[in-house]
Structure formats: structure tokens, C-alpha cells
Amino acid sequence: MRHIISVLLENEPGALSRVVGLFSQRNYNIETLTVAPTEDGTLSRLTVTTTGSDRVIEQITKQLNKLIEVVKLVDLTEGSHIERELMLVKLKATGAQRAEVKRTVDIFRGQIVDVTSSIYTVQLVGASDKLDAFIQAIGTAVVLEVVRSGVSGIARGEKVLSL
């Protein structure tokens, strides 16, 4: 099963490489990884999506917790949560295609953020499967380039991951 693990990490050089190293040393999957500082400058927030059996996921959270720089973590998929990913995608848009592409972008509530005579650059935000669905709908023939941010997530309701 796919899990979204959210980690508060000391904002120190080397901390990120320890997290990434752990995944390769122990043969765990990383599907996406995002990391950025938080409102508290001493902490980074890292989100990793991974897949594995229950035993593997339990090991991943335990091993992450063992890293000295990991302050706290939560497996967001254990409760209700919001997940978002941002995608920038460059699409071929010429002739009759141009209107068709625009229509599909609108259906997915994307925004065209840059235009040339032959290209639309589109921004899309949503859960990862929505972004996948967009690519499928538009067809790989018109897709020139894709950049995805990786997943960020947060728990619903009162739950807060903080010190």
C-alpha cells in the first residue's frame, strides 16, 4: 500500500542525506520526496511517499525515528488527510489542437501560465492520481515536458505535527 510519511527534521546540513541514505541502505522505496524549511527556521518538513507491506512501513517509520535529526513523524495515511502535488507541464498546442488542449486543461481546473504560438505551459494542483489522469486524458503525444513537485500532505482537522 502507498503511504505518505511526514517528517519534522532538524534543519541542518547532512540531515536530508541521512534520510535518503536510509531508504537506499535498507532497500525501501521512495516514490516522491519533498523538503523545505518551515515557519520555525530550525526545522524542515519532509514528505515522502513510499509503498510496502505493513511490516516494511512499520520498519520505515521506526528506522526514521531512530535518526537523531528526526524530531517527529507521522504516517498521514493512517488518518484522514489532504495531499497535494503541483505539476508544470509543457504541451504542444497548434492549430485545431489548441482549443482541444485548452478544454481539457479547464476540465481539470488547470491554469495556463505561459503561452507561445505553439505551446501552452500548464500548472495543475491536486492529488497525484488527478495529475496522472490529466496526462492520460491529454495524451502523451502532446506532452513535451513534465515537472512534478512530489507530494505534500497535512492531516485534516485539529491534528498538528509540530514540536
Place this chain on the structure above:
Amino acid sequence: MELLSGADMLIRSLQDEGIEYIYGYPGGAALHIYDALFRQDHVKHILVRHEQAAVHMADGYARATGKVGTVLVTSGPGATNTITGIATAFMDSIPMVVLCGQVASTLIGEDAFQETDMIGVSRPVVKHNLSVRHPEEIPEIIRRAYYIASTGRPGPVVVDIPKDMTTPNERYEYVFPKKVKLRSYNPAVRGHAGQIKKAVDMLLAAKRPVIYAGGGVILGKATAQLTELVRQLGYPITNTLMGIGCYPATDQQHIGWLGMHGTYESNMAMHHSDLILCVGARFDDRVTNATEKFCPGARIVHIDIDPASISKTIDADVPIVGPVDSVLKEMLAQVKESKRKPDAEALAAWWKQIDEWRAYHGMRYETSDDVIKPQEVIEALWELTNGEAFVTSDVGQHQMFAAQYYKFDKPNRWINSGGLGTMGFGLPAAMGVKLNFPDDEVLCVTGEGSIQMNIQELSTCKQYNLPVKIINLNNQALGMVKQWQDMNYESRHAESYMGSLPDFVKLAEAYGHVGIRIEKKEDLVPKLKEALAMKDKLVFLDIYVDRFEHVYPMQVARGSMKDMWLSKTERV
């Protein structure tokens, strides 16, 4: 207010940390530190002949005393030479601090002379590593390094020190912090009361219980609590290779160690048990054999300080995360208070069965009239040293024989590389023990393959007068490799034969020590006695043993715990 250079602060912090000996080897990036060492006499430095040996020396010291070992090396090759030693300590959770010089911070990343990214290289084999970014941080970093190395599940910590952090003329205020503050590191201080209660109920209800103890009992200094609980319950106890000495081996309730080369009775008892109380062990593959066939009828209580050790390979029914000493103490109190007593009838039947297993194999081996058997050598050593020596070993058949036939009644006396299986560990580890226990007998049981991996340390032994006794069980082969080839590759001995062995007697003499060769069976005991009588001499005993001997019992690969070879011809 005291102003010190980074180098002086480093040495002063070691002194304030209570460090007496450090083990190391100098070089460019560490020279300011070596100069600071020279100008004081609180912290003493032992100069090895290869950095790997410095780490094993610190490791031997740590295993024998339970304290943190300390190593000092230079950058680049000095640092990379420590990696095998660090990995050895990491796998066995040995507390250690390794201080590495580094090129000046202004040169890092430029492929400077003797620059290696030691933080990156060591990352997978350390509990943690730290680098110094300002000289003023040094006391805090040192304090933190020792704190992390020694608390929770212990392990090695590397500190990377760029040369410009130790510049002699740049002085800062020296303050050794009283306390360590780490918001993200809080090892468990006690086990969960509800879980402990559940565990006690299960223990008292068991009909075929086994207590399975590991190195965590020794590291957690809980042998007294364990022994008391085991005696109170009257249950059988087995332990891992790393747990040897956590309970007296000569006691009736002790059924030997378990796993790949464990006793017949301990592996049989584990397989047929209905309850396993695992204390400070980690169900590793050398214990469990095939995990899907592991102890089918057993429920499992698992106590460990490291939550990640629990349910990693074998699921625990009752996990208890906490320091083993306090958890065992609490369990003992509850066992004593409980109205429920162990089921005497079931226990008697269980012991009857175990004693039958014990009688069936009993660690038998075939003796011979002329060839010396390796097992006999160990048995003789055990008798001649009253079972009280510190015994270090290398890796191979000799290691297994030493662990099987030397009966350890005390913890911290059996010192081997269990997790990583590092050949070359034995001699430097013995040196680290001898330096700190000059009045005790320290034996290094080794093989002619392993000893050559760090034989240069005979020179260090001369310099510091470390009269260890080296017991070289010379079977003229990489015996353990050869055994596997005999059993799995139709005796095709690919590269397991060591031709052109040196004359170890002359070699020992060349280093200024005593060498004795033993080839005849009748010479064995007299010559061992002669060697042990030379209290102030390092004696290298080159003992020619049966070249064809195998270690038994041996679990059948991919089988359950009870599937074993008991001799070359008997499989159960």
C-alpha cells in the same frame, strides 16, 4: 575564563569526559590535535600500526568494560581505514567515538590532499556522525558524541574535525557543558507497565517456555536481573553468540547458545516451545534460520531498547520497548507477587525432554590418538584458566569452537565480532582488553587466516608491553569457508587453502615475543601451561590442529531451527 585552541579544547573535553586511553595514528590533518596531546599527560594515546586495529582496540575495551572506546585518526586514508572497525562496532551496538581529522574547511570539496567525505562514507555504519563547524563548538560536540554513543542502543559516533578548527593560535573560551540537550533524541527510560503485566501473565501460563537472551543484556548491564528472574522461574535459558556470559554457562538451567552452531538442546527447545521470552536479542538470520519455519508453536515476548529491533524479522505478540534492566526488575517483582506460580508439572515434563536432548548430543566430538582436536585445545584452556579469562576471537571455525567449549560464567569476557564477522578483530581487541585489565589473563583465539589480517599489531604489543596469549588454531586452511565448500560444493576448495604460511614462531620472535609450536597431542597441556606461566610475555602458540574438523551442530540452510547436522554423517 580559560582560552584554549580547538585542539586543546578537544583533548581537554576528552579529559573532562573521563577518557584515559585513546587509540590512534597521526597524519597531517590531525597534527594540531597530536600536538595538543603531546603537551598534556591526562589522556594517553596508544599508537597502533593500522587504523583498523585502533578501532578494534577501542572496541575490545568497550566490550570488556561497558564504557565508550575512543579513536583518533587523520583524514583520508586514516579515516577510511577505520571503516571496517566502525562497521564491526555498529553491528554489535558497541559504544565508541571516532575522531577524524579533515582537511581545512576552506578546502572541502576541492579534492584536496587526503580529503575524503568521512561523514558520507561512514553514514551507513554509524549511530550518528557530527562535524565541527566552529572551534567553539568542540566541547559541546564531544559531549554530545559520547552521550549518543553510550545511551539508548549504543553505537559508534564519528566526529569530523577540519584542520582549521584546531589551529593553535586561535583561542576561545572553554566551557565543558554539564548537560546534553537534544530535543530529537530521547531513548526509552522504562517499559510500558501494561505490556510488562501481560508478559508476566504469559510467562507464568507457559508450559514449554524458553528464555532467549542476547547481547543487549550485557550492553544493558542486566545480567544480575536476568539471572535472578531465570532462577526464580526455573525456566531454561539459551543465549545468542553475543549474549554469552549473560547467564552462567555452567549452570544447569543454561542450555547453551542457539542458532546456526548452537547446541542441539537449545535449538530443539526453541523449536518446540510455546513461549519465547526474548531479552535484548534481535532474531537475526544466524539464529532463526528460515523465518517462515521459525518456532511454529511459540508466542513471543520481546524486550528491547530499540523499537526497530522488535517485529523486524519475527513478529512479537507482546513488544516491550525499554531498558532491559528495569524491565526485568519489574517483571521479577511481579512474578514474585503473583498468586500464579509456574506450572510445576508441565515444567518437569519440559525439563525431562530438554535433558534427553542434552544427553543425546552433549557437544560430543570424535577424539583421536594423535591429531589435536581444536575443541580439546579450548577445553584445556578453559580448565587451565579456571574459566576466568577474557577470550577474544577472530572469525571462522576457531571462533565457534571457542564459543562452544569455553564456558563463560561472567559477562563481558567473551569478545567477538558477532554481527559483522570481521576477521582481524581478535588481536587488537585482546590488546584493548589487556591494556585495561593488566592483571587478567587475556586469550586471543584465532586462525592462521584471521591473525594475518592484523598481525602487524604484534609490534604495538611490544611497544606497550601487552602480554596477551595468542592461540592460533592452525588448520592450514580458511577452515570455515572450507567447511561450507565441503558441505555445499562437493569439497571444491576454491581459494580456501592457505599455502605458504609463515613460520609463526619466528615471526613472533622477530617482533620480540615468544613463539611456541605445538604439533603433538601429548605436548598440548604442558606447553599451554608453560605459555600461561609466562605472565609478562606475549606468547604466540601455533597449534597444529585437525585439518578436516567441522563445526557441529550446524543448522541446515533454509530449514527450521530443529534441522541440524550433528556430525559429518548425522542429520536430524
